[in-house]
Amino acid sequence: MASDLRLIQAYGISRGTARRAIAVLVDEGPLVVAPQCGTYVK
Known part of the structure; x- marks a missing residue:
């Protein structure tokens, strides 16, 4: 999932x-x- 990879990279989590x-x-x-x-924002 690309959205979790972006969070991992952006926030170091x-x-x-x-x-x-x-x-x-x-x-x-x-x-x-x-x-x-x-995954999208409503």
């Missing part, structure tokens, strides 16, 4: 932390995951 952050934002609503397309 682990892949697990980046994935958890994305998952929280998807659960809370500001992000949406489109299968085979990517």
Whole structure:
């Protein structure tokens, strides 16, 4: 997933932390995951 790689590089965090952050934002609503397309801001 490109979005987690960008977070890892930008903030120097682990892949697990980046994935958890994305998952929280998807659960809370500001992000949406489109299968085979990517993760987008609503």
